[in-house]
Amino acid sequence: MKETQNHGYKLASKGKRFIASIIESVLFILATLIIYSILGISISEYWNSEFELIEIGYSAIIGLIVGAIFFPIFIGTLGHKIFNLKVISTETGEDYNRAKKGAIRECLKYVLAYFLIPVIWILWDNNNQNLYDKLTKTIVVEKNRNE
Template sequence: MGSMEMENLHDSYKYSGFWIRMVATLIDSVLMMLITMPLLYSIYGTSYFDSAGAFLGVPDLLISYVFPISVTILFWVYKSATPGKMAMKLKVVDAKTGNPPSIQQSIIRYVGYFVAFIPLFLGVIWIAWDRKKQGWHDKMAGTVVIRAQNNVVEDVDFSEA
């Protein structure tokens, strides 16, 4: 991205805070459940929902884990947002350039969610206090979540390392 494009990006966007990102995550979770639950039900019936096991076989692995991970990463790479983030007009971008995240950044960001959630969600709640509104997963991946300037409070500065 050229310096003029970076200036325009800086003038047009703000960092996106905790609550708006939480709403986007809830939208994504509901949408994913609307897709995966009927598929799991069609394969396993009600026994899937009564099972105490974390993994019921290859279809469960593919539908419950591989599909959500793959879809999320593909949305970040190709659209800079999941459907929930799109609905809230948010974008996940590289913190230094403002470009869409790379596949590597997206994978690191996804894995970073686990790191962020393990200590009582502290790494996600961190978004509320961080100057750039980054969770630990964002810091690990070198990404930020941004929104049109008139909708949030924090200025975006892609020139900082």
């Protein structure tokens, strides 16, 4: 398997990105279920509710919040931190660690998740990028040992 280098970093594999995303999603679902439980909303209501268009707006807001919080701390998401990954600019190679930039990237990620093609874009992309990575000009890489 060919290892791709970008700005001195090894490109994160599709598999590692997928697992990081799954782990992060599970953690967020657990947090959501805890919040629903505290608010007195049953789990069956949560799972069986029908999709409403406003949910895309909620996802955008959550994405903005998550990105603004985690990118300055982890240079990526919680899943990236767990798997020793980070997000960098494709143009400069600099860490993508600004709250505003992280908020925009995660907002795009959460909203585009409602449409299948942007999320599975990574399957045929040579740089293991999703569409939101392309739009924000970012790549996910493995952190170097000294980071």
